[in-house]
Amino acid sequence: MSSQYGKKIKISIFGQSHSPAIGVSIDGLPPGIKLDIEELRAFLKRRAPGQNDISTARAEDDIPEILSGLAGNVTCGAPLAIIIRNKDTRSADYRELRDIPRPSHADFAAHIKYGGFQDLAGGGHFSGRLTAPLCAAGGICLQILRGLGISVGAHILRIGSAQDDPFDPVAVSSADFEAILNNPLPVLKPEAGEAMRKQILEAKEKGDSVGGIVECTATGLPAGLGDPMFDGIENRIAGIVFGIPGVKGVEFGSGFAVAGRRGSENNDSFYMDGEKVKTRTNNSGGILGGITNGMPLLFRAAFKPTPSIGMEQDSVSLSKSENAVLQVKGRHDPCIVPRALPCVEAAAAIALYDAYLEQ
């Protein structure tokens, strides 16, 4: 395992789905920053399970307990550690999985890597539950970034065949995502949310699941962040976002669409907007040569459909080395995307704040 990330702020995530607690240590936060603990709780609540009919039934209130790093509510320079107790665990549901791995879940790969010693209960360290400490660290970074004039936000661009409008690459502002962040399905176009909800409930009814895309932006970023070749902003964001379970693709700006274009179409012309250098288009997603250029940062992450589905699936028995049929029990999200959205924001905030501190 290697659940550490960052250069200036170094997060270290620990826990399993059914261990006594999950948590994170954040080393390197500057001293003297006042944190709003209520706001952090509210942010974690956006990711917490069990809140509505499109989420898993597992009930966790996900109240963060801050063990260190503060004097009062102000950072003191020491590592900040946060833990969240696991409460609603039903490990019995997972016994069969030791022998019969779930298709497209980490079970089999982990079995090989950890020699059968991995904690299977609830998916162990591979569980989406481990994104709660990621969100705890990210929620703190989001607060600090906002104090620096930088806002990070996201919407759901797609679930199954239901599609939202994309952010406006040059004009997106924090108002766009702040208005929707408490919706169960944060989208720009309300009818897209309705269509997505329908897709999720249809899948749920059949014991199936559905995938989607989160689009994330950061506004107010200064030009000059990022350290190429291998700590450019794209490397940094991809390096953390691919740590969120289920992500299979990350693209910046126009992303894969650039493959079909000419340079003359794709290049973002510069112009002076008063004293500020801006670009007329933003196919670059705010990043040139791995470095921010002062335009809105834009990226998208593709999430696969939750692999744990209730339908019967073909698998194998590891002990008998023969084919087997599996029916997954346990409680699972029919679509991980709505709860993954704050995780993407959190991951981006950690990556960006770390890059900011490295200047």
Next chain:
Amino acid sequence: MSSQYGKKIKISIFGQSHSPAIGVSIDGLPPGIKLDIEELRAFLKRRAPGQNDISTARAEDDIPEILSGLAGNVTCGAPLAIIIRNKDTRSADYRELRDIPRPSHADFAAHIKYGGFQDLAGGGHFSGRLTAPLCAAGGICLQILRGLGISVGAHILRIGSAQDDPFDPVAVSSADFEAILNNPLPVLKPEAGEAMRKQILEAKEKGDSVGGIVECTATGLPAGLGDPMFDGIENRIAGIVFGIPGVKGVEFGSGFAVAGRRGSENNDSFYMDGEKVKTRTNNSGGILGGITNGMPLLFRAAFKPTPSIGMEQDSVSLSKSENAVLQVKGRHDPCIVPRALPCVEAAAAIALYDAYLEQ
């Protein structure tokens, strides 16, 4: 700058497009590995410029000089350093760019980050030329991996609107990419190569450029490589591939297409193939939970069209803070994709060998 990558083998890339030399130090190679220097030269030649009418006219033979790390042709445990002399440099072409940044090139972002001290000649450290030492390090890793039964190879999936067939996700073998690696446009379907060549030459004629997609695979990988959450195989590969200039998206397996799918469609069923556990489909691209599962690794990288184009473009004068028109001189590739292909292979090989050594 942060041009270091890796945990067990740590590469450190240096150089600028027009500095006396470019190079790489590779720390951590195991001792006792015999290298084939001729093969390394041949690999570097696949990336070298000036070889045909779809590449830049800059003439560099790119002969690697190995300064250390070997005793005979065998690794001795000491860091292996390779340099490549820059020969055909024409720095005068770049004077104007100090004031007028090229749209969608690193010029402007670097100007802000490095306070005007960045080396502009030939794009400095941002030049695609810096992928030569990446290929030197990667060429060595490719050799070593092959000795371990692991083959890494790629083809061009798309240039502009011309599309090749994708690799077969479950049946791809090294024969597929070895057969085509010396083609100027390595594709699976010859007519796709013709169409791509046409797209490139059309763009070139107009002083324009065109983007594309490289699809890369690794076969023979054992199950169990990768260290989630943040050093999973996806994180590792994205973390290095986004260091290749021009990459705007990276996706694994079915990538962004998973967003539109149900779990029941997307999950890869397991079955026993003799004693070996395999999957019937490979939407996961050989990676589950950040860990290889023994199926072929598959990923794609999207390259934007070369931003340096000969057509007039709108930009700004940094000294005068006013709009300006730019016409780029210098010698540039009308499409970076064919020369980027070995870079993608090299990057993947470095990431995979590093993950292999971390087991």
Next chain:
Amino acid sequence: MSSQYGKKIKISIFGQSHSPAIGVSIDGLPPGIKLDIEELRAFLKRRAPGQNDISTARAEDDIPEILSGLAGNVTCGAPLAIIIRNKDTRSADYRELRDIPRPSHADFAAHIKYGGFQDLAGGGHFSGRLTAPLCAAGGICLQILRGLGISVGAHILRIGSAQDDPFDPVAVSSADFEAILNNPLPVLKPEAGEAMRKQILEAKEKGDSVGGIVECTATGLPAGLGDPMFDGIENRIAGIVFGIPGVKGVEFGSGFAVAGRRGSENNDSFYMDGEKVKTRTNNSGGILGGITNGMPLLFRAAFKPTPSIGMEQDSVSLSKSENAVLQVKGRHDPCIVPRALPCVEAAAAIALYDAYLEQ
């Protein structure tokens, strides 16, 4: 702050002297290792305060709570997190120190570095209390190393003017240190312990403190550990041992004494002991060129007298920028050395196990 250490096992320590808890996350432990939690508790007890008249009066039972990383008592590959609650805190004792820093304590340097936001209560993150999580991580590494045939142990070589016999550099065995580890003053020569106890109680009576030296060894180490130039065994051990508060010197083998010697005196001749290559002397302390040579590892760490003493001392008022007199309150060890001894063992065990895993 940067309270992370290690390459393969990465520990991340958090907490302050008076924060709700202190703890450590250990990322990278191999799966499948059965831990003996009772033994870990017993090891932590060796460091715990309040056990006798030569230690601080602060009463902490230091019971470790394992939050993650195990399935049963067996490591599962996920990061192992341990916390210890702080119980007996009296923060009021530290108020005056915000203005008047203690001579030779971190107060002043931390005030400058953290801009006055550092947590002063109990010394905050600079407290010797933070060695409890270091010992928690180290206690686990000690167990694992012993399973590999490697024993790490220490004795007090000196306190004030009282001196113990040194370990025999070539013949030291685990029996030497295992016999004494539960003594309040672990020494090889009982009369040395008596003399040390007298020195400590004399200092305590006067409200003063006294320094000392811990000598540590590791037996059973295979030849070949260590990664020069900068991850050699000396670099690794010094890099962690200097993280224990109060350490002002670290030396290996004959250490500073080598300065006065000829090569012909200092060189350790090789000879065959059956099939094994050994050295007749061990001035090298088991390390040549940063790499273990199979002989016992030997190093010493010098600890300064506890800076917090009850006597009146000259200092300054930071708010008034004028000289001031300070009388330290709070509960402090008159000699940190006895409680620092298991910390040195813990630090060495972490460094050595990390080097072992890097092979």
Next chain:
Amino acid sequence: MSSQYGKKIKISIFGQSHSPAIGVSIDGLPPGIKLDIEELRAFLKRRAPGQNDISTARAEDDIPEILSGLAGNVTCGAPLAIIIRNKDTRSADYRELRDIPRPSHADFAAHIKYGGFQDLAGGGHFSGRLTAPLCAAGGICLQILRGLGISVGAHILRIGSAQDDPFDPVAVSSADFEAILNNPLPVLKPEAGEAMRKQILEAKEKGDSVGGIVECTATGLPAGLGDPMFDGIENRIAGIVFGIPGVKGVEFGSGFAVAGRRGSENNDSFYMDGEKVKTRTNNSGGILGGITNGMPLLFRAAFKPTPSIGMEQDSVSLSKSENAVLQVKGRHDPCIVPRALPCVEAAAAIALYDAYLEQ
């Protein structure tokens, strides 16, 4: 091998004693710093061999060739790479050592670690010659630090039984070490230099060698540098200084002498010197809690006598597994200390500048 060091400036050293070249890549230097190449050459000359009768006869002019990282003589933000060609190599002298390892040299440990594949010629990567690139990187850091008002310098405190006066811990200034830096034996007290020279020549005549101590200081350091627990100034300096071949001990301030002291003797009282907080004594060596306190930094490194001596020594034949007698050929320094002195300055400068940039 792991010849990388640093967090903000990351040096990567490569080369072997007899490889075509040795060198270093320095990643992370800020842009816009004008370097004085002549001064760098002069600094490297202080370490270069073959200059007088107390040094090895190997003749190397050690002219640095800068391959990248500059635009003009000004840093441009790209990694700065420097190489030095090896010229006067006589590899034949080292053939016997493949079978019969030199006592107290790295030969045996390296043989085990690298499975017999290590480069033996001239000591390979373990050679003191690898301190030339360390000095190249350090020489650059020394220049930059001086521009920031920070001076790093050293003197020889001891060789064999000949002893110099120590630096004055509170009043040492750059004038003290600048006055002596070009002496073959830089000492504060000329008669100490005479005595040292005598010790070296006596040892040389007998085919023997002799050890010593370098004392190093840094003046003008701001308070507040260092990142405890594990990146404190002591950890950082020890972590690099133990990478210089032959170092067996590192101590700060009063070092090992603190073991015999009471707190009331050892504590450094604060007082106001105008607006500046100073300490009346400096037993702390300018470091409290791992952080600089604004007083002069002081540390000492103990060097063992060169293990390569001309006298007959007992060793073993690795191929025959039997005792053997060895007589070392090749050219060696009878005392490494004079040439190691600039290496200690270089190492300290790298560590301090890296800590400075991490603020």
